[in-house]
Amino acid sequence: MPTSADATDTEGLLGAARSGDRAALARLLSLVERGGTSAREIGRRTHPLGGDAYTVGITGAPGAGKSTLTGGLIGALRATGDRVAVLAIDPTSPFSGGAILGDRVRMQEHALDDGVFIRSMATRGHLGGLALATPEAVRLLDAAGYPWILLETVGVGQVEIEVAGAADTTVVVVTPGWGDGVQAAKAGLLEVADVFVINKADRPGVAETERDLESMLEMTVRPDDGWCPPIVRATATAGEGITELLTAITDHRRWLTAGGGLERRRSARAADELRSILVERLHDRVRRAERGGALDGARAAVLERRTDPWTATDELLRRLEDGDD
Amino acid sequence: MPTSADATDTEGLLGAARSGDRAALARLLSLVERGGTSAREIGRRTHPLGGDAYTVGITGAPGAGKSTLTGGLIGALRATGDRVAVLAIDPTSPFSGGAILGDRVRMQEHALDDGVFIRSMATRGHLGGLALATPEAVRLLDAAGYPWILLETVGVGQVEIEVAGAADTTVVVVTPGWGDGVQAAKAGLLEVADVFVINKADRPGVAETERDLESMLEMTVRPDDGWCPPIVRATATAGEGITELLTAITDHRRWLTAGGGLERRRSARAADELRSILVERLHDRVRRAERGGALDGARAAVLERRTDPWTATDELLRRLEDGDD
Numbered sequence: 001m002p003t004s005a006d007a008t009d010t011e012g013l014l015g016a017a018r019s020g021d022r023a024a025l026a027r028l029l030s031l032v033e034r035g036g037t038s039a040r041e042i043g044r045r046t047h048p049l050g051g052d053a054y055t056v057g058i059t060g061a062p063g064a065g066k067s068t069l070t071g072g073l074i075g076a077l078r079a080t081g082d083r084v085a086v087l088a089i090d091p092t093s094p095f096s097g098g099a100i101l102g103d104r105v106r107m108q109e110h111a112l113d114d115g116v117f118i119r120s121m122a123t124r125g126h127l128g129g130l131a132l133a134t135p136e137a138v139r140l141l142d143a144a145g146y147p148w149i150l151l152e153t154v155g156v157g158q159v160e161i162e163v164a165g166a167a168d169t170t171v172v173v174v175t176p177g178w179g180d181g182v183q184a185a186k187a188g189l190l191e192v193a194d195v196f197v198i199n200k201a202d203r204p205g206v207a208e209t210e211r212d213l214e215s216m217l218e219m220t221v222r223p224d225d226g227w228c229p230p231i232v233r234a235t236a237t238a239g240e241g242i243t244e245l246l247t248a249i250t251d252h253r254r255w256l257t258a259g260g261g262l263e264r265r266r267s268a269r270a271a272d273e274l275r276s277i278l279v280e281r282l283h284d285r286v287r288r289a290e291r292g293g294a295l296d297g298a299r300a301a302v303l304e305r306r307t308d309p310w311t312a313t314d315e316l317l318r319r320l321e322d323g324d325d
Numbered sequence: 326m327p328t329s330a331d332a333t334d335t336e337g338l339l340g341a342a343r344s345g346d347r348a349a350l351a352r353l354l355s356l357v358e359r360g361g362t363s364a365r366e367i368g369r370r371t372h373p374l375g376g377d378a379y380t381v382g383i384t385g386a387p388g389a390g391k392s393t394l395t396g397g398l399i400g401a402l403r404a405t406g407d408r409v410a411v412l413a414i415d416p417t418s419p420f421s422g423g424a425i426l427g428d429r430v431r432m433q434e435h436a437l438d439d440g441v442f443i444r445s446m447a448t449r450g451h452l453g454g455l456a457l458a459t460p461e462a463v464r465l466l467d468a469a470g471y472p473w474i475l476l477e478t479v480g481v482g483q484v485e486i487e488v489a490g491a492a493d494t495t496v497v498v499v500t501p502g503w504g505d506g507v508q509a510a511k512a513g514l515l516e517v518a519d520v521f522v523i524n525k526a527d528r529p530g531v532a533e534t535e536r537d538l539e540s541m542l543e544m545t546v547r548p549d550d551g552w553c554p555p556i557v558r559a560t561a562t563a564g565e566g567i568t569e570l571l572t573a574i575t576d577h578r579r580w581l582t583a584g585g586g587l588e589r590r591r592s593a594r595a596a597d598e599l600r601s602i603l604v605e606r607l608h609d610r611v612r613r614a615e616r617g618g619a620l621d622g623a624r625a626a627v628l629e630r631r632t633d634p635w636t637a638t639d640e641l642l643r644r645l646e647d648g649d650d
Contacts, residue, residue: 279608
């Protein structure tokens with residue numbers, strides 16, 4: 001298999017993916033993960049085709065039952081007739097695909113359902129990291145016709161919270177045993193959560209966790225004022241609370257759409273993405289200068305005082321620009 | 326007072342500073358701290374004039390007695406007839422000048438000595454931070470004719486260790502009460518130290534601290550192989566150990582110069598500085614695009630799907646290049 005697809009490949013794969021060819025979609029996602037010119041080409045082609053998908057981020061500490069909850073949510077969405085795509089985001093894993101999904105028993109219920117596409121995603125060499133790879137993957141799934149895209153993170157690292165928090169609706173999963181509201185505050189979860197789920201609600205301590213969350217939320221200044229995140233109790237393994245979770249998500253979606261909040265969020269996200277692409281491309285130039293030996297030449301000239309660092313970087317910048325792809 | 330100096334100002338100030346005008350030198354340092362075109366202009370002019378100064382970084386935990394030790398070192402260097410400049414580096418202070426130096430009783434001994442120039446330095450708006458401002462300040466002091474430049478940091482934050490560690494010889498100051506070698510290892514001090522000082526050596530625990538340092542050093546892989554950092558005991562308040570410290574510094578200087586290590590260090594530093602200037606200038610372009618509204622225009626076009634993020638950043642990059650100063 002070639003490591004990059006040329007324009008014709010991409011066009012053919014995209015046409016196939018849009019006609020329901022899941023292998024073509026999976027191949028395109030691998031190219032997006034890898035970054036570079038193929039990912040950019042896919043982005044250019046998918047961007048005009050999308051805009052209809054709604055994204056839901058699902059984050060929370062490991063062991064909170066996020067995959068089981070996601071599995072339940074898939075079922076509830078499928079019951080409405082909608083197709084669903086899931087991206088399981090794992091910034092730590094160097095590999096994507098099979099391994100992680102092996103554990104996802106609840107999700108495997110949907111493995112034979114043509115209306116469900118599940119894929120775990122790492123970044124494999126995408127220099128912009130998940131912050132750039134995720135919106136590209138979402139754009140692709142959107143273009144492939146999935147009206148719901150669930151972004152489930154493996155843990156609650158900074159990157160994962162950013163990725164999940166960049167969804168249209170962000171669901172934060174906690175458990176009675178997980179700790180108090182202070183921990184949620186420290187992790188920055190109170191600011192990004194649109195819906196809280198206290199999962200494993202059959203365990204003791206649910207009421208305390210709910211009270212903790214409520215009192216911490218009262219003290220939190222949230223970016224989208226006017227929405228108070230509902231707290232949903234669930235026992236995902238027993239299928240309890242899933243309907244309530246979907247209701248909370250659709251309530252939030254309706255509120256966002258009616259008040260102009262969805263447009264504002266997407267506009268802010270577009271600016272973030274542009275800024276990230278710009279910074280990434282500029283850094284790429286510095287890396288190219290290093291690889292190409294241009295920096296070594298400049299360093300020698302500076303050390304021998306044939307030039308000064310500012311004149312040398314002027315010259316480097318000019319050369320980088322001429323060589324830009 | 327204008328916020329930036331034009332070329333004539335800079336040239337005049339530099340001429341005056343090189344003739345021994347301390348007020349002119351102080352004014353130039355303020356311009357360097359502030360960054361921007363004046364700092365760059367000063368850099369261009371001072372770069373060809375220097376190369377003779379030797380820099381000594383002095384770092385360690387707050388309260389370890391670094392200023393007293395630096396004061397002692399000034400005296401020992403002055404006794405050899407050499408002029409000495411001191412930059413007290415404080416990344417946390419938004420101001421430079423008087424405040425911090427008020428505490429520096431030992432250094433004030435030298436306040437009336439024309440051969441000593443002491444100045445504390447923050448970054449006040451220099452967007453490249455201390456990593457860029459410090460080499461610029463060193464270059465200026467070098468051009469002003471100081472053969473010794475001491476870089477004393479206030480604490481042991483990451484930035485301060487980087488700055489002190491980028492000197493020709495780096496002195497790390499610990500105290501018997503400061504803790505064990507593990508702490509030094511954690512702070513990354515074992516890798517940057519060329520000379521250790523156990524200051525306040527009249528207190529109990531000196532032998533233990535020395536043993537700790539020695540055993541940690543044995544387990545440390547240092548970048549410049551072949552030099553084992555000597556450990557000097559000092560009681561700076563009583564003037565004890567200062568001569569031994571200066572001997573350790575000059576031993577290290579001799580070793581570095583003879584083995585080519587000085588050249589290698591300066592070459593690595595020149596590459597670091599070029600890379601930092603390059604990255605800083607590229608980031609500056611992104612900031613200009615944001616201020617100039619170019620990013621907003623691109624965002625609107627992307628949201629309305631008149632263009633895609635990659636074509637939009639292509640266009641932004643072209644415009645940024647045309648507008649580069």
